Amino acid sequence: MPIRDVTADGGTLKIEPLRNFPIVGDLVVNMGSLYAHMEQVGHRAVLPLSEEPSEPGVKPVAKAVEDDYIRLSDCIECGLCISACPISTTTATYLGPAVLAGAQQHGLDGDPNLLALVDCADGMWRCHQVFECTAVCPSNVEPGLKIMQLRQAAMRQRIRRLFGSRK
Amino acid sequence: MVRSSRARPGNWAFILNRITALGLALYLAMHLVALGQLALGPGAYDTFVQIVKHPAFIAFELLVVAAGIYHALNGIRIGLVTFFGGTATVQKQIFYAMLAIAVIGSLFFGIRMFMV
Numbered sequence: 604m605p606i607r608d609v610t611a612d613g614g615t616l617k618i619e620p621l622r623n624f625p626i627v628g629d630l631v632v633n634m635g636s637l638y639a640h641m642e643q644v645g646h647r648a649v650l651p652l653s654e655e656p657s658e659p660g661v662k663p664v665a666k667a668v669e670d671d672y673i674r675l676s677d678c679i680e681c682g683l684c685i686s687a688c689p690i691s692t693t694t695a696t697y698l699g700p701a702v703l704a705g706a707q708q709h710g711l712d713g714d715p716n717l718l719a720l721v722d723c724a725d726g727m728w729r730c731h732q733v734f735e736c737t738a739v740c741p742s743n744v745e746p747g748l749k750i751m752q753l754r755q756a757a758m759r760q761r762i763r764r765l766f767g768s769r770k
Numbered sequence: 771m772v773r774s775s776r777a778r779p780g781n782w783a784f785i786l787n788r789i790t791a792l793g794l795a796l797y798l799a800m801h802l803v804a805l806g807q808l809a810l811g812p813g814a815y816d817t818f819v820q821i822v823k824h825p826a827f828i829a830f831e832l833l834v835v836a837a838g839i840y841h842a843l844n845g846i847r848i849g850l851v852t853f854f855g856g857t858a859t860v861q862k863q864i865f866y867a868m869l870a871i872a873v874i875g876s877l878f879f880g881i882r883m884f885m886v
Contacts, residue, residue, distance in 0.1 A: 689784055731787070732848045733780040734861055748858040751851055 621682050623691040623699075634682055640698060641680060644717060646705030648676050655708065658743040677743045678704060684736035684746050696725045700736035700746035703727050707749040711756045718757065727753050783865055787844050790837035797834045828883050835883075836876035843868035 609616055624632035653669035655676060664672055684700035685691050691699050698721065706721045721727050730750045737747040807818045821827060847868055851858045 689781055731784050732851055732861070733784045734858075735778055735780040738778065738780060745859075747851075747861070748855065751855050751858045754852060755855055 621686040623685050623688065623695075624682065632682075634680075637680060637682055637685065637699070637701060640702040641705050644702055644706040644720065645709040645714075646676070646678065646702075647708065649673055650676055650708075676708065678708075679742055681741065683739045683741065684744075687735040687739040689733055689735070690729055690731055694725070694729070697729045698726050700730075700750065701744075703730070703753055704744050704746040704749035707753040707756070711753070711760060718760065721753060722757050727757065779862060779865060783844060783847075786840060790841040790844075793834065793837045794841060797837075825884070832876065832880050832883055835879045836872065839875045839879075840869070840872040843872050 606616065618630065620626050620630045621632045621634075624634055624637075627633050650673065651670045652664055652672040652674055653666075655674065657663075657674065658677075678701060680701060682701065684704075688697075688700055690697050703721060703726065706717055706727075709717065711718050711721075727750050730747075732747070732751075734747040737745050740746060804818060804822075807815045822831075844865070847861065847864050850864065851861045857864065
């Protein structure tokens, strides 16, 4: 919501610290758990353009040379998605949208430890499809969509295991 | 004027889903107790039927119908975005469409229930 939308008619802005993080003091919160989890799921801050295309509107690069280009990941680890998530309010053990989107970026294939981390009650299955994470994300991450994609990847793996695949 | 950052569509969808779930579960329990009146004989059941014909009770039942319609439609939205990832990009539009259907459905049943 643009600030002017509130202040144009004499409204009051209420500035609060990020929700769902321990408050250190004033507007400062402790985001250590977010950074630790992002490292745990293997979120990469820099990656090839072919793996994370730029936002729409950015001049496209020819597919043949996409891998020659690297860019900073969309996720800037600001924590706004976790602050907006009502599930993160109800339980401190929920991994949260940023971490789950980071896990989706890393990919589940061939990483049983990562699968075990996110495929649990406090992982991707805790999400209740509120999609406020996507609404407040200032970057192009779409964490809600990434959590749904993570679920689909996990379900595909479970089905494969059910039919005896070794992958 | 202070606008809450919590008063957003996604949060409302989640809260309404929880409230309707609790309401429907409570109604189910009441429904089973009411049906138990049958075991007490026709006199007891007839007394119960007189109670449920009261307009206040019909209004309460309309709330149950509205809760059921909303909860079912929101459940469909959740199923769609979970299993068909492409729909996650239009989930807000799906929510508003489902909400409109729930309101129209509730109005339809409300008119039917109070006209009979």
